[in-house]
Amino acid sequence: MRSACTLLLLFIAATARAELTVFAGAEYFNWQESATPSVEETWPLLAGGLIWIQDKEKGLLFGYRGQVYFGQVNYNGADFFTGAPLTTTVDYFGVLNEGQLRYRFALRGNEHVDAVLAVGADIWRRRFPDSDQKEDWGVIYARLGAEIGPRAGKSGGWRRSD
Numbered sequence: 001m002r003s004a005c006t007l008l009l010l011f012i013a014a015t016a017r018a019e020l021t022v023f024a025g026a027e028y029f030n031w032q033e034s035a036t037p038s039v040e041e042t043w044p045l046l047a048g049g050l051i052w053i054q055d056k057e058k059g060l061l062f063g064y065r066g067q068v069y070f071g072q073v074n075y076n077g078a079d080f081f082t083g084a085p086l087t088t089t090v091d092y093f094g095v096l097n098e099g100q101l102r103y104r105f106a107l108r109g110n111e112h113v114d115a116v117l118a119v120g121a122d123i124w125r126r127r128f129p130d131s132d133q134k135e136d137w138g139v140i141y142a143r144l145g146a147e148i149g150p151r152a153g154k155s156g157g158w159r160r161s162d
Contacts, residue, residue, distance in 0.1 A: 001121070004029055004045065006023045011107050012058075015133065018052055018053060018054050019051075019052070019053045019054075019055045020048075020050065020051070020052050021050060021051040022048075022050045023047075023048060023050070023051070024046075024047065024048035024049075025041075025046075025047055025048075026045065026046055026047065027029075027044065027045050027047050028042075028043075028044050029041065029042065029043055029044065029045045029071070029073050029092070029122075030042050031043070033077070035077075035078075035086060037077060037078045037083075037085055038077065039075075039076070039077030039078065040075075040076045040077065041073045041075050041076075041077075041090060042073060042074055043071065043072065043073035043074050045070060045071035045073070045092055046069065046070055046071050047067055047068070048067070048068055048069075049065065049066045049067030049068060049096070050063045050064075050065075050066055051063070051064070051066075052064045052065075052085075053102070054102075055102070056082065056104060057065065057104070057106055057151065058104045058105060058106045058111075059103070059104060059117075060102070060103055060104075061102045061103075061114075062099070062100065062101060062102070062106055062120060063099075063101075063102055063116075064098065064099060064100065065084030065096070065097075065098040065100065065118075065120070066094070066096065066097050066098070067093075067096040068093075068094070068095055068096075069093075069094045069096075069124075070091075070092060070093045070094070071091075071092055072089045072091050072092070072129075073089065073090050073092060074087075074089060074090075075087065075088050075089060075090040075128070077162065079131075079133070079136075080097040080128075080133045081133070088128060088129075088130060089124075089129065089130055090126055090128055090129075091127045091128075092124060092125070092127075093124065093125050093127075094122065094123060094124030094125070095122075095123055095124070096120060096121070096122040096123075097120055097121055098118050098119070098120030098121075099118065099119055099120065100116055100117070100118040100157070101117045101118070102114040102115065102116050102117075102118075103115045106151060107148075107151075110115040110150050110151050110152060111148060111149070111151060112148070112149060112150070112151050113138075113146055113147070113148045114145070114146065114147045114148075114149070115145075115146055116140070116143070116145050116146065116147055117144055118142065118143045118144075119140075119141070119142050120140070120141055120142075120143075121138060121139070121140050121141075122139045122141070123136075123137070123138040123139075124136075124137050124138075125137075
């Protein structure tokens with residue numbers, strides 16, 4: 001196992017040139033359940049994270065997307081244990097991690113297209129601040145798609161000018 005990890009690190013280090021994006025912002029959260037009584041949660045959550053993709057002209061490459069999100073949303077529904085109607089706020093904290101396997105095709109001009117296969121996990125906790133009520137949730141997912149973008153070294157961003 002140790003040898004496999006060492007080889008993987010050497011492979012990644014040999015191709016360490018990468019695209020890195022750091023982001024932060026707000027995401028609007030809206031959750032509705034058609035239970036009796038109905039449940040609705042709404043309000044923005046703060047989010048931040050990073051995206052890392054190997055920066056190569058073409059061929060097989062790896063990527064990662066990670067995100068943390070948190071905030072307090074409005075809750076209009078029922079108490080978990082009693083079923084009594086409840087209007088309050090709920091705290092959310094979540095973490096998303098996604099590994100990506102990409103194959104890059106160079107296009108004409110300064111563009112490329114990536115075929116993307118990704119596997120990830122999104123884990124979050126919902127907690128009612130005025131009680132002991134809390135829920136832990138998790139989703140494991142896979143996605144397949146394509147992404148078009150500027151070729152390696154041809155994108156915007158910070159550049160030194162002499």
